[in-house]
Amino acid sequence: MSPAPPEVLVHPDADVLAAATAARLLTRLVDLQSHRSPVHVVLTGGTVGIATLRAVAASPARDAVDWSGVHLWWGDERFLPDGDPDRNETQAREALIDTLGDALPVGNVHPVPPLSPDVPDGESAARRYAAELRAHAGGDGVAPQLDVLLLGMGPDGHVASLFPGRPSLFEANAVVVAEHHSPKPPPERVSLTFPLIRSAREVWVVAAGAEKAPAVARALAGDDVRETPAAGAYGSERTVWLLDLASAADLPTADASVDPGHPGGTADGGLRPRSASGAERAWAAVDEYVAPLVDEPPAARAVQAAAADAGLPDIAVSAAQGRLLDVLARAVGARRVLEIGTLGGYSTWWLAQAVPADGTVVTLELDAEHAAVARRSLQDAGLQDRVELVVGPALASLDRLVASGTDPFDLVFVDADKQQLAQYVDRAIALSRAGTLVVVDNVVRNGAVVDPEHPDDRVQGVRAFYERAAADDRLDGTVVQTVGEKGYDGFALLRVR
Template sequence: MSRAAMPPVSRDVLVHPDAGTLAHATAARLLTRLVDVQSHRSPVHLVVTGGSVGIATLEAVAQSPAHAAVDWSQVHVWWGDERFVPAGDPDRNETQAREALLDALGAALPTGNVHPVPAQDDDVTDPDVAADAYAGELAAFAAAGAEVPAFDVLLLGMGPDGHVASLFPGHEALGTVGRPTVGVEGSPKPPPRRVSLTFEAIAQAREVWVVAAGEEKAAAVARALADDPDTPAARVHGTERTLWLVDVAATGDVPTSEPDGTPEPTS
């Protein structure tokens, strides 16, 4: 993946007063970004995330009247990681995203534009099989010679340990190279079996947005922004922009691009 070898772009850190404000501001920023991209090209490829703020952001998108400004027929939805459990399980990021936003969009978002990670069933019996199938789906929508689409926005949550997607500190999945997806066994956070995009795949995104809220995330945020090599979140970058969207509780003495937390205009 040649784009992954490019030097990382600088990171912007935008601080919001609290988790609720963060979710609504991220939703507004996302809708603006989708409309802006659609004024230049289609389709748009969006990677969504789970977690409390990630799902709250999707709920805020559904609640916003501005979501009608997006041509959802030209938006493709992907996931950065998934819990390897049966379809419809409440632990699945897909299930939560459908309840928060995707079902509410109805016919505006074609079924074929939604690309969930294969769920556990009689044919897909382990995370590696699901990862291989998801890699094939990604490749089918990628440009010639690429393994994944050039995601326009890739949203990531971050855990208190600094993990992103299902790439956990010290886990062997961190070292996966030469492929866009990886099956994860023995995740330190339940459920233990998962599927994740790799760092190489994440690095193909035009914009990577890391969303984190809460005092329990503050130490990991500081480590990541200090480029701590043992913190997975420190390794994620977009090719055009890397954006950290956090609340006050998740920051310590981290320098910010916008001290008042007001979203800047999206170009």
């Protein structure tokens, strides 16, 4: 069976990772139940795995799931007595199962048999668990069709209790095995095997922490399963790696594209570097191919280099996007431009060189250090006379501009924190004239905007902007989805009536 190409979703930290995984799981369960029942889910333990279950329990969306049609299984278990606090089952009951009460029938919960007089060893537990799986398979199958299989990953690259170099990695027949020599305590464990893991429709590998970064990179690079077992974890239809920034730190930039928008790999909240197999590599290759048309000037590259040297986050627009701003500014004959979000001044450079010599770009930046980097770069480029750089919270700066009765702007570029996007655009309209063009960046966020329950407040900020803009009779607009070296996103193009 060929592996499904993996998706790699990167979240700012472990807390957001757990919340986003919980939201994703609840959404998937509701979607599956719209056309199939029962649904079979395999749980994982570990810090993030249990935090995910707590987030499911705390979410209002949990009530949208018909738990009577959900069966819960485990990918592995520590072979300990019933109720032992180190058992994944015990932790899962405390985090989620007990909170569901009667909504989740007792018979829908399928724990690995614990150590007891009737189950004295791991082999006995493995046989019984395999029989339990077979009993819910229907027909002659060895297990039910597993819809979502969650896996944690250790720093050594193990998943479930399949450890590097162990014979269980090569088990081809049994769907459940005993592990007697786990390098992590306790040594006795019970685990699903790769044949069953790979038969699941969707496999989600969840990992957080800098100590896991090398193994994450090896696994996604297709390392030998004997060295990095996680490299062999994939689903029959879909494989998703859910990471935090620390665990994704060693992923090569050539092998990932960053969406500055779902819970990603950027300080502004990009959440979605995706494994650059297939389409993502093509997107980046096309950006490289069209570079002669874009014709990024050396002065623009110098601004970008200065930002990188200063350690600013790599979240500025791409060269192709910068050229788009240049073309739009020239197309509308912009003399006065407002930019919300300066960063290192790369997009500011494109806008400033597009306006005439007596034109003005007013650019707003919250961070004084970022503003200082931008100011030096724009001065080196000889554009300081066209740029007015205002430092401070953008809403306060915008309110001062409105109160001052400043002349209207011809073009507005909004590329700042998304939580306040609706307010920024509202102020931008107040500072515009009929015909002003408003460009709002990062409003697709790798498709996350369609999720009303998404836990990232940046996504919710974009959704609030959409709702406000759609109801605003002062605007005509559209959204253009984009792909390229910056990943999958999009921008809103609005015209003030």
